[in-house]
Amino acid sequence: MTGEKPTAWASWLSLAEWWYNTTYHSAIQTTPYEALYGQDPPLHLPYLAGASPVASVDRTLQHREVLRQVLKFHLTRAQDRMKQMADKHRSEREFQVGDLVYLKLQPYRQHSLRKFKNQKLSPRYFGPFPVEARVGPVAYKLSLPPTARIHSTFHVSQLKKPVGSDGALLKTPIRILDRRMVKQGNHAAVEVLVEWGDTFLEDATWENLHDLQQRFPAFDP
Template sequence: MSTFWKELMSKLGVKINASTAYHPQSDGQTERVNQCLETYLRCMTGERPKEWCDWLHLAEWWYNTSYHSTILVTPYQALYGQPPPINVPYVAGDSVVAEVDRSLQHREAALKMLKFHMKRAQDRMKVQADKKRREREFQVGDWVFLKLQPYRQQTVVSRGCQKLAPKWFGPFAVLSKVGKVAYRLQLPEGSRVHPVFHVSQLKKRVGTDKVQSDLPVVDPDGSISKEPCRIIDRRLGRRGNRAVTEVLVEWSNSFPKDSTWEVLHLLKQRYPQFDT
């Protein structure tokens, strides 16, 4: 079969890009098409698992007549230069040929079953997704807190409990609404963070308490830039079987309560310019 296929393709001038299973890097487009066709055909396998091959032509028609965001047209229109014809539902009894009438009725029944299963799957996914969604809406001029988790959880500062570390900055004023679920905020000058955020990263300010208002300084790679400011306290600790000197360090671009205990000689190695 491999020899026949290679010879046939060479005579037709088609270049074969052989790929292995579950390796989309070899031929990503073909692997993606196969995933789409499998998803489409999987909707009927529960009811009629042995008849999927009889409706493979419908799956091919569905894919070729679906709009592709990459080429901005359907594959059918890209090949033939015109939009695909509209699929007119068949009414039982329209054909005088019994075999044609039976075949088309069978096709309409399969299409109805496919739409039912796809609609049920979509509703099930929507129910699970809506459990974590909250309806939020802000007005221009509202003050909101901003969640910047990637800029807070860094390996530069060793915290005892990362999950309980502060994650919210602000408050910042809402300048405008972008689309249906995004807002533009008035960030501090010199901020290197894009000012448009999804509504899930915002929460409305309640009360008058303030938290960190200045965004952390980041380097070109996006990592937070922190330097030790001063030593608050010292103590004698133990690492393994030896005693070491530990210091309570206050860091720049951070809260005072984010001060951490560091081993003195390791701190000197990381920041030799810091006067301890």
């Protein structure tokens, strides 16, 4: 707004303050004007040119109306710009109980779901894991392996379907390369080295055999 007339920035302050105080604020569920005075702000009636017989008053009020319209235009444009920027990072996602989804995590901060030799170059998505329940409108609870040491509820922005608009394919196990016994708590468990479809052999990962059979019932290890 002040870019067009840098020296006249002070003339915008009163109008900007009025707009702020008479705009609904979600934090207080009302307008600052009503919170202070206990009543709705007065309705603004546009000034009609020539309504005042005093020439100086008429010019001042006409100039005020012009400033108000320009101020409203710039504020609306700024709001639209911010909304467009925010919408670029939003996508409508909804899952059903039982759906398989990928979970986005930082590999260098997460080691209980899967271990990689090269954390920096490893994939950013883990899974897929079945959706166990929906928690509110934007969160889901996943069925994670018992070895996972993280909370099982995640925001929808951290999840994506195995087959989405980006063409990501669901990874399926091809064969078992090796087996080993590991200790989990007070009991022993079987882990298998799985070769996945559409990946390199060096991308094979150790998976809990019981969890693998639950995620891929048709796969016979």
